Amino acid sequence: MIKKKAKKGKPDVIKEITLHDLDTDYFISKNIEKIKSTVGDGMAINALSGGVDSSVVTMLGHKALGNKLRTIFVENGLMREGEPEQVYNLFKNLGVEVEIIDARNEFFAALKGITNPEEKREAITQTFYKNIFGRFVKESNANFLLQGTILTDIDETIAGIKRQHNVFEQLGIDPQKTFGYSIIEPLIRLRKDGVRKVGEALGLPAELFDRIPFPGPALAARVIGQVTPERIETVRKATAVVERLLKNSGAFQYLAILHEDRVTGMRNGKRDFGQQIEIRCWESRDARTASPTKLEFDILYQLADEIINNVPGVVSVTYNIASKPPSTIEAI
């Protein structure tokens, strides 16, 4: 864990460990040691989303703490098809027992009526920390939280591009006062490529360490406008098609976004004012800059056809052609 003390409200500069400089064995043993000494006789918990960052943190924590770490997976209703079961089974095979908490109703209740992206993130953050995680912490008597914040999260938060839900400390918020626990962030000096390399060295299956990035607010970050169970189901179905067809594309990340705008379509010869899905597929090293993958049009046509045929209410599909910057990887 890298100590960061707030000086006059400003965080210290965090020194990056580049992929080139990363010695995974040293990194792993050093961090296991630090986590051990920090937690001491205490209890730690962490939330696993199934993404590479939280998966690596889970394994580091598990190796450092064993039964003194409880790992929970919060089923917020915003995950992809079959994701809770998949993540549970993958970690079971690694000897890590994950506890699944069903909080779907709480998340959808908190998101009801909200269309502003910032307010959505805030609703998810508050529900996650204050309600679900806060409750869990009190019941578990844990006083340490392991979290998978990486350096790119910090950059983007400081730049004002994104408000990460996992960077309280960097923003000068004291989580010990706000939520009642300390945050340990072992991956804070790495970027995505470094995290993957550590994951591989930790013995995670490729499915976990080589997973495409997936945002903290999950599919809620892929819905423009109000987040409802129905709209999440629409983008979930589209996401399943996109992930299946682009799995072997070699791209850095690929995703489906449900728009709020309605566009004209035709079904059975009749006008059908329906929904639009936007597909983004990115070439990138570390998500700081990215350009749309030059997919074959046969694949683009297939993506459009399968989404239109398999996702009720969708009549139109687009492909993002703007680069980051000024675009961003996700739409909201």
Add this chain to the structure above:
Amino acid sequence: MIKKKAKKGKPDVIKEITLHDLDTDYFISKNIEKIKSTVGDGMAINALSGGVDSSVVTMLGHKALGNKLRTIFVENGLMREGEPEQVYNLFKNLGVEVEIIDARNEFFAALKGITNPEEKREAITQTFYKNIFGRFVKESNANFLLQGTILTDIDETIAGIKRQHNVFEQLGIDPQKTFGYSIIEPLIRLRKDGVRKVGEALGLPAELFDRIPFPGPALAARVIGQVTPERIETVRKATAVVERLLKNSGAFQYLAILHEDRVTGMRNGKRDFGQQIEIRCWESRDARTASPTKLEFDILYQLADEIINNVPGVVSVTYNIASKPPSTIEAI
């Protein structure tokens, strides 16, 4: 002109003249004769938009009626960059004096606050016919209106895909009662390819007979959500980029659509919640079915870059990859 009598509210079947069967010289002389005999000693007017349909009708009418036809171009504020001047000059070179009517304020006033596409079309139709054209008819004492309705318009109206603004007669509305004049539709048995061939035979410059299709409601059909002078200016600038870069693509039609959804972007390292432009470029014979053109990614990147750099407020650009059906050529 093809006579169509309403029987029990249903229009007669209109017999298509296919490109294969079209004898342009015969078609032109026959229609000139019919227009002459129909108008007789009366006066006719027509509205020229600069699209191939209304351009061909203007030339047919001009050849049939000479000074007994008055052609107006309604500047509704919804046209593309430089379009009124271009159309005026092209026809001046052909010996046709077009009268330009500035009705921008009336159209924007009628469109204010409307987001529903049907209501937009209705507002434009009503402003065009009742206000602008109706006023012009009364002043001009014309009793005949020449109009460029083609067979595809009829198909789509009957199928309920679109509500064309120029098919009152086909919908069983009597324009003589409603607006006080008769409609003559010389192109009603043709599809777009036939109209182009007639345009070429009439001596129109390629710029006119070989123009890509442009919708009746003009750029208002390319704006999802409210139509304001600012939003029209945004899609107008994007359209100029798309038309310039795709001019030599050989595609059937290409267009830019301004979305109402906002997406995240970055400008000068800061988060910028901006607008999105969708580009559509179509391969099609006659607009009944269409598929997205397989453009090179270098062109797609250039389109995105130029739009983002030249159109204020736009941070994201997509390319349509869905075919018609179930998509449609235009978005609304």
